[in-house]
Amino acid sequence: MANPCNRQPRALDVPAPLALALAALLLAAGCATAPVDSRPNIILVMTDDQGYGEVGAHGNSMIRTPNLDALHAESVRLTNFHVDPTCSPTRSALITGRYSSRTGVWHTIMGRSIVHRDETSFADVLAEAGYATGFFGKWHLGDNSPYRPIDRGFHEAVYHGGGGVGQTPDYWGNDYFDDTYWHNGEPTAYEGYCTDVFFDNALRFIEQQQAEAGSPFFVYVATNAPHGPFLVDESYSKPYADQGVPSPMDKFYGMIENIDDNMGRLAAKLDELGIANNTLLIFMTDNGSAAGVTNTHPTQRVGSTNAELLARAAKEESEGAWQGFNAGMRGRKGSEYDGGHRVPFFLRWPDGNLGAPRDVANLAAHIDVLPTFADAAGTPPREDLDWDGTSLLPLLRGGDWDDRTLVVHSQRIRFPERWRKSSVMTEQHRLVNGQELYDIQADPGQLTDISGENPETVAALRAEYDAWWEHIGDRFEQHVHLDIGSDAENPARITAHDWLPPDDSVQVPWNQGHVSRAPAVNGTWNIQVTQAGTYEFELYQRDEPANFPIEANTATLRIGELEETVPVESGASSATIKMELPAGKTTMHSRFLAEDGTERGAFYIYAKRL
Secondary structure: OOOHHHHOOOHHHOOHHHHHHHHHHHHHOOOOOOOOOOOOEEEEEEEOOOOOOOOHHHOOOOOOOHHHHHHHHHOEEEOOEEOOOOHHHHHHHHHHOOOHHHHOOOOOOOOOOOOOOOOOOHHHHHHHOOOEEEEEEOOOOOOOOOOOHHHOOOOEEEEOOOOOOOEOOOOOOOOOEOOEEEEOOEEEEOOOEHHHHHHHHHHHHHHHHHHHOOOOEEEEEEOOOOOOOOOOOHHHHHHHHHOOOOOOHHHHHHHHHHHHHHHHHHHHHHHHHOOOOOEEEEEEEOOOOOOOEOOOOHHHOEOEOHHHHHHHHHHHHHOOOOOEOOOOOOOOOOOOOHHHHEOOEEEEOHHHOOOOOEEEOOOEEHHHHHHHHHHHOOOOOOHHHOOOOOOOHHHHOOOOOOOOOEEEEOOOOOOOOOOOOEEEEOOOEEEEOOOEEEEOOOOOOOOOOOHHHOHHHHHHHHHHHHHHHHHHHHHOOOOOOEEEOEOOEOOEEEEHHHOEOOOOOOOOOOEHHHHHOOOOOOOEEEEEEOOOEEEEEEEEOOOHHHOOOOOOOEEEEEEOOEEEEEEOOOOOOEEEEEEEEOOEEEEEEEEEEOOOOOEEOOOEEEEEEO
């Protein structure tokens, strides 16, 4: 019988899925080598709250980003690339290739920042295609099973809780330095600054994959920096303060410079391992700038022409009154104007036949990222996943690219409202909030509303929005349910971050500082009891590591129609309640009642199936 080891084809001779199968057969047959998998490694780096203007190569004369500038020079740059105006919506669209509201995400709290369990992520798709997958940093799409990175296709994950270090679901007391993060679901202490830690672990994962000489890898690094609170070593922030950059922008810039240093480390590692050419490397950000533009910056003042704005900005800069840089755009994080959702997108893949580094001005968005990854990995489009985006590779390789209309919006309320903080986009126009029309080619600062002179264009774009609204509305009345009693997470740690409040006037305690102020507020969790049985619930006012005494006399827990009340012992940091529960979807509501009549919910609950 012929030796199968003599039948090794070159990787380019067979489709990627067949190459993987043949490789496994050859290895099983005892062959010393297997076909080289020529598919690219994929690395996506996304920073948090860094705007288009916080890159030196985009014209910011104050910030120092030499490594990002070098990547900019080596990349195809999509200069008309859009995301949602805030954190979780962008992330949900990014990982699913579908508009954020279709995944159940339109807020950053209230359970509205969690992608529904039946959605499929880019890590799911790439893992199925044989990629080793790793995630490092900010997830902000669910802290409980089955919504964590390790439930969404990632083989390795190091991440903080909630939407930022120090937020309610994060490990109690984290402050960016020497923190405890979750490693594959388990709290683990790390030394160093948050951004350094996430890149450290990403680089370690990359090295391990290369050492094992196996499948290609997918690495998603999503830094929490430069999201507030603005904490960074003074060696990064003081040089900016000394140059007159106002606070907290000096720290914001310092956090970005630290990110830039880590991008340099990443580039050096790819070169060292000899894999830079066959690695698809993307850098982007999740929304417009949070702290890189002051309220008095010229681009935030409506009523001047674009030329006047730029001239005023140059004059103020020359006079030393640094107000930030927004690349001539109106709006910041959360805004429906381009400054809220147009972001950097650098794509470098030397072996990818993308042509020379250049700017590409075609309209593109976060929903295009997953289809692009699947295309690069040789995975056929998945009709069952119903992506809204399309692969960018044909565009970048000079193929046809149809005109398109895209929509982004910012809701940040319990139930979405039509036309709220929305932008309907074409390559020529922006229709803002269904009323204001801007010629984005002639008026990139969105200063002159031309809706009155162009009623037909307004009507056409309103019709596009109407169709889009119908398309995204299936989840508006649905709720995600947090699992308790699951073998994947027992006990489950559930926090007030995911409360659904009684109305939009109630401020959900989304960070640990707010929790520490003990607001007299409450809300309801939607949960799924995965297995019938006896459950033990530990209710906390502050999280367990804080060891803080509950400010109440009684604790009550209501799950569906079942309710139990227990006394709170003086000085106790937790109250324990046991219940017999049937399996199924239900609601959970807690109450601490103080002697003076003050009521508040338990901000943390540990639910354990016994």
